[in-house]
Amino acid sequence: MxxxxxxxxxxxxxxxxxxxxxxxxxxxxxxxxxxxxxxxxxxxxxxxxxxxxxxxxxxxxxxxxxxxxxxxxxxxxxxxQSRLAEERAFNLVQVLENYKCSIRLLHERFSIGNRMRMPRNLISKAVFGAGDPLFYPMQFVTSLGDYLRDNPLAPQKIEVFFSSGTERAEAVRVLKENFHYVNLVEVDERSLAIVPKGVxxxxxxxxxxxxxxxxxxxxxxxxxxxxxxxxxxxxxxxxxxxxxxxxxxxxxxxxxxxxxxxxxxxxxxxxxxxxxxxxxxxxxxxxx
CATH class of the missing domain: 3.40.50.1000 (HAD superfamily/HAD-like)
Structure with missing residues (x-):
């Protein structure tokens, strides 16, 4: 061949x-x-x-x-290009904010994330684990749900880094039961990527x-x-x-x-x- x-x-x-x-x-x-x-x-x-x-x-x-x-x-x-619709992204964030996790909505030009009280080494992994260079703008807000009410966003992907494997497992179970329009990419025992169905x-x-x-x-x-x-x-x-x-x-x-x-x-x-x-x-x- x-x-x-x-x-x-x-x-x-x-x-x-x-x-x-x-x-x-x-x-x-x-x-x-x-x-x-x-x-x-x-x-x-x-x-x-x-x-x-x-x-x-x-x-x-x-x-x-x-x-x-x-x-x-x-x-x-x-x-x-494929995006998560604004309303769907908002609904996903509403569910994810019930767990101890760092959430980032990734657009091709920038990302929006929540501020979480987690050990410094875990925060660094969550923020820089995907190799984001400093020229890719990253904004952090206290509540993503509140932010998205006033600033709707249709991201390509949502990245989530959980405080434990148990938290991630429970979140995955809930997401699979209630959100059939997404693909869940289980990156490792604490990380999850959420993309549109079929991506x-x-x-x-x-x-x-x-x-x-x-x-x-x-x-x-x-x-x-x-x-x-x-x-x-x-x-x-x-x-x-x-x-x-x-x-x-x-x-x-x-x-x-x-x-x-x-x-x-x-x-x-x-x-x-x-x-x-x-x-x-x-x-x-x-x-x-």
């Missing part, structure tokens, strides 16, 4: 644990781009944050951000593939977390990082090194060195 698109998750995959790009990754991406492979980033980050990473890698491609809810190469001209990294990848005319079975997807599993299962070649959960590794076709051991560049160079340039394959009519 000759692949035409490479989709890479950011946090835990493309980036090392310290938040820096893995050694050799830029060269590896340049290597596959030179072979005519379309390279994109698929992430739960907001668009501005993902764009900063893409710029460092010299990628000008369409990016799949907000867990698949916003796909674009520029802030003003998305090819796809996921997989549907984002399929939307991008349809837009640029590449079949899903001609894609390679690399990820490290459970919200990557559907994308990895449906891609032509699904790749899990060594630092990924065992369930994700079992679902993958290939398990590469960890994000601390240059797993992305290792996999890319090992696999794509065997593949001819897409232009050459089309020229000799191996690819149509």
């Amino acid at each position: 000759n692949y035409q698109l490479l989709a890479i998750n950011i946090d835990g995959t493309l980036l090392r644990p310290n938040g820096r790009i893995q050694s050799g990754t830029k060269e590896a991406i340049d290597y596959v781009k030179d072979k005519g492979i379309y390279v994109t980033l698929v992430t739960n980050r907001n668009f501005l944050s993902a764009k900063k990473v893409a710029k460092a890698l010299k990628l000008e491609s369409l990016l799949i951000t907000h867990n698949g809810a916003f796909i674009s190469s520029s802030l003003d001209h998305p090819i796809y 996921s990294k997989l549907t984002g990848l399929k939307t991008l593939c349809n837009h640029i005319g590449i079949p899903i079975d001609k894609t390679v997807a690399i990820g490290d977390s459970m919200d990557d599993i559907e994308m990895i299962e449906h891609a032509g070649l699904g790749v899990a990082m060594w630092n990924a959960p065992n369930e994700l590794k079992k679902a993958a076709d290939w398990v590469t090194r960890s994000n601390n051991q240059n797993g992305v560049s290792y996999m890319v160079k090992e696999h794509f060195r065997k593949q001819q340039r897409v232009e050459f394959l089309r020229k000799i009519k191996i690819e149509k």
